[in-house]
Amino acid sequence: MGKTLFDKVWDSHVVTTIKDGPQVIYIDKHLIHEVTSPQAFNELKERGIPLLRPNQILATADHNTPTKDQHLPIKDDLSRKQLATLTKNCADNNIELYGLGHENNGIIHVIAPELGVTQPGMTLVCGDSHTSTHGAFGSIAFGIGTSQVAQVFATQSIVMEKPKSMRITINGNLKKGVLSKDVVLYILAEITANGGTGHFIEFAGEVFENMTMESRMTVCNMSIEMGARGGMIAPDKTTFDYVKGRKFAPKDTDFDQKVAYWKTLPTDANAVFDTEYTFDASDIAPMITYGTNPGMGIKITEKIPEDTNQSFKKSLQYMNFSPGSSLENLQVNYVFIGSCTNSRIEDFRVAAAYIKGKKKAANVTALIVPGSQLVAKQIQEEGLQTVFEDAGFELRQPGCSACLAMNDDKIPEGEYCVSTSNRNFEGRQGQGARTLLASPLVAASVAVAGKIVDISKLV
Amino acid sequence: MEKFKTLHSRAIPLPVENIDTDQIIPARFLKATDRVGFGKNLFRDWRYYKDGSINDEFVLNNDAFHGNILVAGSNFGCGSSREHAAWALCDYGLNVVVSSFFADIFKGNALNNGLLPVQVSESFLQALLKGISEDPKMIISVNLEQQLITAERLNLSEKFEINPYKKLCLLNGYDDMDYLVSILDEIKEYEVKK
Numbered sequence: 001m002g003k004t005l006f007d008k009v010w011d012s013h014v015v016t017t018i019k020d021g022p023q024v025i026y027i028d029k030h031l032i033h034e035v036t037s038p039q040a041f042n043e044l045k046e047r048g049i050p051l052l053r054p055n056q057i058l059a060t061a062d063h064n065t066p067t068k069d070q071h072l073p074i075k076d077d078l079s080r081k082q083l084a085t086l087t088k089n090c091a092d093n094n095i096e097l098y099g100l101g102h103e104n105n106g107i108i109h110v111i112a113p114e115l116g117v118t119q120p121g122m123t124l125v126c127g128d129s130h131t132s133t134h135g136a137f138g139s140i141a142f143g144i145g146t147s148q149v150a151q152v153f154a155t156q157s158i159v160m161e162k163p164k165s166m167r168i169t170i171n172g173n174l175k176k177g178v179l180s181k182d183v184v185l186y187i188l189a190e191i192t193a194n195g196g197t198g199h200f201i202e203f204a205g206e207v208f209e210n211m212t213m214e215s216r217m218t219v220c221n222m223s224i225e226m227g228a229r230g231g232m233i234a235p236d237k238t239t240f241d242y243v244k245g246r247k248f249a250p251k252d253t254d255f256d257q258k259v260a261y262w263k264t265l266p267t268d269a270n271a272v273f274d275t276e277y278t279f280d281a282s283d284i285a286p287m288i289t290y291g292t293n294p295g296m297g298i299k300i301t302e303k304i305p306e307d308t309n310q311s312f313k314k315s316l317q318y319m320n321f322s323p324g325s326s327l328e329n330l331q332v333n334y335v336f337i338g339s340c341t342n343s344r345i346e347d348f349r350v351a352a353a354y355i356k357g358k359k360k361a362a363n364v365t366a367l368i369v370p371g372s373q374l375v376a377k378q379i380q381e382e383g384l385q386t387v388f389e390d391a392g393f394e395l396r397q398p399g400c401s402a403c404l405a406m407n408d409d410k411i412p413e414g415e416y417c418v419s420t421s422n423r424n425f426e427g428r429q430g431q432g433a434r435t436l437l438a439s440p441l442v443a444a445s446v447a448v449a450g451k452i453v454d455i456s457k458l459v
Numbered sequence: 460m461e462k463f464k465t466l467h468s469r470a471i472p473l474p475v476e477n478i479d480t481d482q483i484i485p486a487r488f489l490k491a492t493d494r495v496g497f498g499k500n501l502f503r504d505w506r507y508y509k510d511g512s513i514n515d516e517f518v519l520n521n522d523a524f525h526g527n528i529l530v531a532g533s534n535f536g537c538g539s540s541r542e543h544a545a546w547a548l549c550d551y552g553l554n555v556v557v558s559s560f561f562a563d564i565f566k567g568n569a570l571n572n573g574l575l576p577v578q579v580s581e582s583f584l585q586a587l588l589k590g591i592s593e594d595p596k597m598i599i600s601v602n603l604e605q606q607l608i609t610a611e612r613l614n615l616s617e618k619f620e621i622n623p624y625k626k627l628c629l630l631n632g633y634d635d636m637d638y639l640v641s642i643l644d645e646i647k648e649y650e651v652k653k
Contacts, residue, residue, distance in 0.1 A: 015649045016642065021624030024642065026649055036541065038492035049640060064490060078490035085492045129540040129564060145542035145568035147634065155639040157646050161622065163563075193477060194534045197563060227537060229563050293477050293537070311476035311532060404486040404539075413509060425481040425538060427504050 002268025004165050005234050006200050009140045009265065013123045015157055022161040029117060029124040030056055030152045031108045032095070034086040035063045035406070036127030040150035041089040049154045051093050056156065058117055059090050059097040062107045063128075064406045067369055067396035070100050079407070106372025106398040109133040109340040113217065114374055116246025120235035120262040125152060129224045130340045130422065136216035137243070138235035138265050140200070143224065163229055164274040166199040167267075170207040172281030177459040179350065180215035181342060181420065181439035183207060184222040185287035185297045191277060193295030196228030199275060202267060203233050207281050213242040214346040221341045222422050225294040234266035286455045288327055289424050289437040291315040296424070297437070300328065300454050318426050319434050320414075327452050332436070334417035335366040335447040336429070338396075339403035342420035342440050343371030345378045351444040352384040354459070360392040361450025367409065368393050369401040393447065405430045418446040460573045462632040466554055466601045469526035472591045473518055478531055479538035480565065484547040486539075497543055498550030523595040530557045530587050530599075535576075536565025545572045555601050557608065559584045570625050571634055577601060577608050583617045590615075603629060 003011070015024040037059075044051065051057075064079045074080040083100065090097035098104040104111055109130055112118045120138040125131060127149045134141035148158050168187060188195075201223050208216060216233050223231025240259050243249045250258045285299040292315040298304065304316070306323040316322065337343070337351055348368065360366050368388050370376040376398055379385050388395050402409040403421035405428065411417040413432030420443050421428075424435040438446070445455045488500045505517045513520050529548065535558040536544060545568040548556065554574065559581045561569075569576045579587070590597055590613045600609045603626060609616040621629075628634060639646075 015646050018624050018638075021622055024639070024646070026646065026653070035489050039494050039542075042493065043636075047636070049636075052643075052646075063486075076490075082490050082492055127540060127542075129538065131540075143540035143564055145540055145545070145564060145571060147542060147568065147571035147636070151636050151639050154636060155643055155646055156650075157639055159624075159635045159638065160567075193537060194560060194562070197534070197560070227534070227562060293479070309476070310474070314475065404481075406486045406489065423479075423481070423538060425479045427485060428481050431485075431504055431509050 002271035004267045004271045004273065005138060005202055005232055005265055006140065006165055007271070009121055009123065009138070010162060013140070018159070022159050024157050025123060025160050026157050027125050027152050028056065028122040029058065031112055031124065031126035031131065032057060032059045032149065033063055033108050033126070033128065034061050034082045036146050037089065037149055038082065038085045039146045040153055043150040044153055051153045052156045054094045057095045058112060059086065059095050060105060060108050060111055061086060061100045063400045063404065065100050065399040066407050067399050067401050067409055070397045103373050106375065107340045107343065107400055109221065110343060110371030110375065113137070113213070114246065114372060116243055116249035119243055119249070119258070120239055121265055125158065130221050132224045132228070132230040133217050133221040133340055135220040135223065135230045135232040136213060137239055138232055138262065140230065140232070142230040163200045164198050166196060166201045166228065166275040166277070167273040168201055168203050168277045168279070169205040170279045170281050171205045172207065174207060174281050174284060175456065177286050177441060177456045178284050179439040179441055180211055180218040182287045183284055184219045185289065185294070185437060186284045187279070188222065188225055188295045189287065189297040190279065191226055193225060193293040194227040195295070196223060196226030199228050201226065201228045201231040203231055204267070208233050209236065212346060213238060214344040217344065218341055222294065225422060235262045286439065286442055288442060288452065290319060290321055290327060292318055292424055292426050294422065294424060294437060300442070300452065327436070328454060330416065330452045331363065332416045332418050332446050332451060333363050333365065334411050334415055335364055335443050336369070336402045336417055336419040336421065337440050337443050338367065338369030338371070338401050339421035340371065340400070341422045343369060343375065345375050347420065347440040348375070348379055348384050349382070351440045352387040354441055354444040355391045355393070355448065356387050358391055358448045360447045363450045364447050366393040366447040367396060367402060369396045370398045372398050402429050404428060418443050418452070460632045460634045463573060463575060463603050463629040465603065466527060467598055468528050469524070469596060470528035470530050470557070470591050470599050471518055471524045471526055472588050473529060473531040474588050476532035477534045477537055480536055480541050480544040481538055483536070483544040484541065489541060489543055494546050496550065497547035498552070501547040501551045527553055528555045528557060528599055528601070529553050530584070530591060533558060533560040533581065535561050537562040540564045542568045542572070545569045545574055549574050557584065557587065570629065573629065575601065575603065575629065577619045579608060579617050579619060583615065586613060586615055
């Protein structure tokens, strides 16, 4: 029997197999940030265990950072202490840190790919569930808890059972106005928020083959929202071209050798998956969520479904929606374009192309938060900054921002926010805030109209 | 980590599905740099209103329900990888969470903190939830050695699955760190070979 892409990468990283138990998997790259690392550093200190491979760790500050006046001292005492702790821990242990204000700073899942840290065939972990993003390169990448962060510090390995395999195949051409975010929200609506639990997903077919790396990252980013540990896409010419020439990418003949290896990674024709789904690209339309988990999504033109389940009712009650109603024309006062799902240059290009020459609606507060300093620089160089500012959008400095609202970027209670982020959980964007997940194009159209509109009629 | 011993306790029912880690511990409480004290903010936005007043309707504020076991709806612990969720549950005094389905990362985090996730069938879960709501003083027993959860008053018992390695860890109070450090030479050999 042939091997899947996942099998090939996993099998080459097995250190040992525990009898009747899980396997020990070697980790090539460890990404860390300020929120989930301090307790891991403490644990090592308390147990007297040194770090094994500091040069395989990359650190950034992203979750708990302000998106305004980053050059000034942070006002919130706890946040300032958390960042200072990261700085000290990295200095004490010789870990490369791209802290606040550094030219390479940004959201960890945006900077690692753009710096060429993320490469095909790797294993890569981070104390953050959206580590699944990096699977877009054909690497095994997943989020871990802080105890495991400490284990990777100490041994560059983790103990894990091999997950089941799932393939989601989508062939055909996407309709106008349909972005990768719509594709992943569509899959979520079909297989639900726990449809992928226990699995690692491979996304296959023409739709993913035709995507840019940025779009592939958006899809893999949200595989965790299906309950899957991660998602992957086979590396191909698009992947190799993206990696080539980046700061930490292999150079010259080393690169050519790597490419020769990476070309062996795609799933064998006779490989068998535990679970398979197939969808048709022509059925996918611009999507929006109406509930409090990312699986609760509909096409913008569809009506909110009926369901007698108590948790479903609780969810609609929180959102103040009723079954059978439409979201079209719903007034929305907040729009957020950012997060590790949609804060790469492509996302801002598509939003700016729509916004150009238009103004945001008077009722809307629209926040643009780039994923990294490099993206922020590109926004400026490509003239997108002028487009956003002329339209009345507020362009901020990089960070996780209103995706999880750890900093001051919060949506007020009871307000709807059309957001390009990944989670619409209760209170995720601020206590009592109501999140509707959508693509950067849909978000841009809502900011301009001041209400939800069918983007497919406008592009 | 402490050894897991057979538990006999009353239980707290929370019949909500898809309870995500943002509900268990909201992000604004993740600014701490140590592991202690998260219990007071467990389910913060369900326990308290925005002005800080107590929500009497939430089960943790209902004097009728106590115990070291939480019984919750399907897909418990989905969302963020924050181990703070497991720390908050432990810090509040819980030793077991019963559900018909657990999110992967949460399950791993719980086990790394000696918090036992007991996955039961949906019908067993519903019977348990009904039983507790009818008799909040009902005792539930969780025997890890035998992998058995029992509600004697309901005449109900169900086997639950746990990886033999993880079971051994919990019963003996070992964690993955102990094991991984013990095979460090093997890990270094792997690095050389690679």
